Amino acid sequence: MIRELDAQGPDFDAALRQLLAYEAEQDEAIENSVRAILQDVRTRGDAAVLEYTRRFDRLQAASMAELEIGEVEMQAALHSLPAEQRAALEQAALRIYEYHARQKEACGGGFSWRDKQGNLLGQKVTPLDRVGIYVPGGKAAYPSSVLMNAMPAKVAGVGEIIMVAPTPDGVRNPLVLAAAALAGASRVFAIGGAQAVAALAYGTESVPAVDKITGPGNAYVAAAKRRVFGVTGIDMIAGPSEILVICDGATDPEWIAMDLFSQAEHDEMAQSILLCPDAEYLQQVKAALARLLPDMPRSAVIATSLAQRGALIKVRDLDQACEIANRIAPEHLELSCREAETLVDKIRHAGAIFIGPYASESLGDYCAGPNHVLPTAGTARFSSPLSVLDFQKRSSLLHISRDGAQGLGRIASLLAHGEGLQAHARSAEMRLDVQE
Incomplete structure (x- = not known):
């Protein structure tokens, strides 16, 4: 139903690359x-x-x-x-x-x-x-x-x-x-x-x-x-929806299973990943996935998504989980841990960070307030959620005084001649020593 990986295993890096591979949009x-x-x-x-x-x-x-x-x-x-x-x-x-x-x-x-x-x-x-x-x-x-x-x-x-x-x-x-x-x-x-x-x-x-x-x-x-x-x-080129959950094993396994479902039900290419240092807890989540799936109206989509792109990954500790999360740079990142706030500063790359076991990703999708249009497919490494800034543009303002044109003009002239752009240089020089 869903693959299981061990971050300590010798082939983990290759397995993670394969898990994250997404080429459909380039078809x-x-x-x-x-x-x-x-x-x-x-x-x-x-x-x-x-x-x-x-x-x-x-x-x-x-x-x-x-x-x-x-x-x-x-x-x-x-x-x-x-x-x-x-x-x-x-x-x-x-x-x-x-x-x-x-x-x-x-x-x-x-x-x-x-x-x-x-x-x-x-x-x-x-x-x-x-x-x-x-x-x-x-x-x-x-x-x-x-x-x-x-x-x-x-x-x-x-x-x-x-x-x-x-x-x-x-x-x-x-x-x-x-x-x-x-x-x-x-x-x-x-x-x-x-x-x-x-x-x-x-x-x-x-x-x-x-x-x-x-x-x-x-x-x-x-x-x-x-x-x-x-x-x-x-705004951005959006790929399939993603959720990455870091859990310390204290959250109800059924909560985590449903959080993974919440992305998997979008479509077959959506991705749901859980990182946890507790091997027994991972098995509890796996059992919860199997138990809850038959009652989901979109069970076929969820099952395909989890089988193709989902994973339960055992990590050494929560620090390693944060390292892997930064490599993945997920669209949605849930820190479902007892002391989740201590992990926030360790996260460098994520579209949205949900802090604590009560912060389900679904709240961000609908009504919490922050935008749910988020970078996917690892682009959270260099891009941000949709925001007011996406609907504004900025124009630089330069109002140069006569005195300002003297000092700046000489600097610009020297640099323009150095670049071989004589018209630039002359444009600045013509404003030198001009009386008001």
Whole structure:
């Protein structure tokens, strides 16, 4: 069902590399298909989007107007929710908004200062004009992804939020539309896949081109985002979801088993790994996995995920567990230990760190507040969760005084001549010794 590894074993490094290997997003057939779709949408616009939506989502729409979901329908979806479900969605939206508002304050805005020559130097921060958020909608519906993408954009002050979400067979999920209403999406289109990414990047007769595309999707969406980068901005290239749990053996084994399930149920390529120094506890978790699996609605997906990419790994101690976690750089890292706080400083690479046995990864997915759009496939070594900063850009400010131009101009002239760029040098020299 799930492989078992020993970090002290002679072949552990090779086994870990094999476990972490993920090449699906580089599949040549996917790349070729995406290349053709992007070019077709860029050339034919709405007509191409409609054709691919009919083919891939089995949605027979005669025009793009049928695929745009208006504010009336979104508000109707919000009001149609059972009271308890609506309250939960509203509370999640508020917590996510508040977290990102505090994030914006902590990151700071623009700044400036004057040096001794009276030069003003600084930074101006402005929000993006228009962003596109991609909300997955194939194997499941993700209202949480609506909130996690739209709320930081809203906090940042983005002018327009264009949302796209596939609706296979024309099924529109009311929770997704309700979340869009709460999050203030400007326009929503029932389209997905590479064609939706192309429409957002290049613009069509109906879908406006955006400055940046955020949000996860399948391998086709990831390949499309990679290809349109440069025409528009992107947040990251997301791979399958991952969870890594470090446990000291004190947490209820069924809690840990369900935490591993929580990622494995996303899709067959998701990854769930447990690190623990207690061999007997690992067997208890293995037994809990077998015991709980038959009752899971997505048991087939979970079983395949655990068999292909899951692992229970015995480590020497918690220090070695942290070392291995830093090598993996997981999307989600749970420190399910009695003194979890002592391990936080030992973690250098992780998308999100869940501290203590009560901090289940699922709380971060839905309502705790921090963003659930996280770096995957080891990219937490150099990238960060989606944030307010992803929806802002920074412009440098340089206001140079006459006195400042004298000293700086001579420095620039010398350096420009050294680089063989005489026009640069002359540009600076022409401002030397000029009387106001």
